[in-house]
Each structure stands twice: as C-alpha cells, then as structure tokens.
Amino acid sequence: MPSLSFSAEASPKDPAFRVPEPKIGRITRIEIDNASTNGAITIFVRDRFVPTPSLKSPNPVETTETRKVITVPQDQHKELDDLSLPIYGDCWISASRDDNDVSITIDYELE
Secondary structure, three states, X not given: OOEEEEEEOOOOOOOOEEOOOOOOEEEEXXXXXXXXXXXXXXXXXXXXXXXXXXXOOOOOOOEEXXXXXXXXXXXXXXXXXXXXXXXXXXXXXXXXXXXXXXXXXXXXXXX
C-alpha cells in the first residue's frame, strides 16, 4: 500500500496521486501532525475527475468533490484509520495555509 508524506500547502501545484483508469483509489488512513505555532489548520481532501458518460450525461465535464475536511488544533495530532475514501481521478490535498510545521501522511490503495 503506497504511503505519501508532505507539508501543508494551501495551493499545491500537483495532485498527491493520480488514479489510472479504470481503477479506483481509496484513501485508507490520514495522519496529520500540527506542530505549528500558527493555530489550528484545516486539511481538505478533494477528488478531481471526469464522471463516466451516461444516457443522462453523455458528455460529462470535470468535477471536483470534497471527500474529507479535517481540522487539527495547534500542537495536536490526529490520525484517521479504517477510512475508505474513494478517489476516481486526481487526489488533491490542500490546507487552509502553507505551513512546513504541519505534516500530512496518507495511505492509499488502487483497486
């Protein structure tokens, strides 16, 4: 199972990971360590993808779904285990501010 670690960024330049078609990604664990002196921080997990065409929507457009929002107080650590957050396209992890003292680790799998 792949694992990624990075610092908090408000506007990341690249997705945390990409899910190749026809696979589905699942975030299974998120760990956030807010060692910052700048107060609480909010982390956003977003999925940017193009839905599968259907009779109702034969030409779907790219959409972004927020899968999880997590707020961690200053000098706190939060770990969410046993998750199953679906990711269909590009997984973007962003924060309410840039902060090198906030570390984020995610574990995910591809099905």
